[in-house]
Amino acid sequence: MQRVTNCIIIDNGHLLLLKKPRRGWYAIPGGKMEQGESIKESVVREYREETALTIHDPELAGAFTFSIYENDSLVHEWMMFTFICKTYEGTLTDYCAEGVLKWIPVEHIHDLPMAEGDRKIFEHVLANKSMLYGSFSYTEDFELLNFRLDSSAS
């Protein structure tokens, strides 16, 4: 099963996002876990590879299950672990193979094109400090079929 880790850096009212070429949608920078990594090791490595930035003390903000359906059949399932981070070091790379990295003012996030489920994740994670748990079902064309979200009580 594929497992993805990613991280929302918040710096001076801006978030670092990745505009992906295929649909022009914005996504949270990150990537696939490698064998034997913890989720935290993975997010630090992936973030550095994609952005050249080293994140400090990323904290897990959400854990999500994704199910992809073609007609009524499950074709793919993966998990995503989303961290949040306010301190980092390094200089943002000029070139990212995955798309274009952009600092976006927090108040503009909701105007950006993105996967519908990602929008719901942003809504929660930027407004709450509690962990978010969720499950999303999408079509192969990334149309959101249904979702469940649950935040911890603390």
Add this chain to the structure above:
Amino acid sequence: MQRVTNCIIIDNGHLLLLKKPRRGWYAIPGGKMEQGESIKESVVREYREETALTIHDPELAGAFTFSIYENDSLVHEWMMFTFICKTYEGTLTDYCAEGVLKWIPVEHIHDLPMAEGDRKIFEHVLANKSMLYGSFSYTEDFELLNFRLDSSAS
């Protein structure tokens, strides 16, 4: 990839643990995630199935990657998500197919036989409120080969 969720209930200075028949080792009650579940949905369902107790507001305390090696070859990898919980309802089942459920005084935990990595997880989770991230490598006979643990800064 197999994914396991489990939960440490703390009630009046006691933890509910499962003594498994094979080695007589104590483990945290829980079980395998099912397709489409979030990790929180999984832990509530698994805990109810194994103990007949309904846990309230479980909070994620740790996320772990396990790699099992035979000689120098990786033969199995899975993930475990460990929650902690202080409130629940229901009456503990008289019969659990997986082993014997026992309330153990917290101060006796470290005397119990258990997987070496689980002991390290207990040491951290009972002493800290921060999230624990880790990766463990075991032999097929559950001898701990190496591990890395990292807790969040908060």
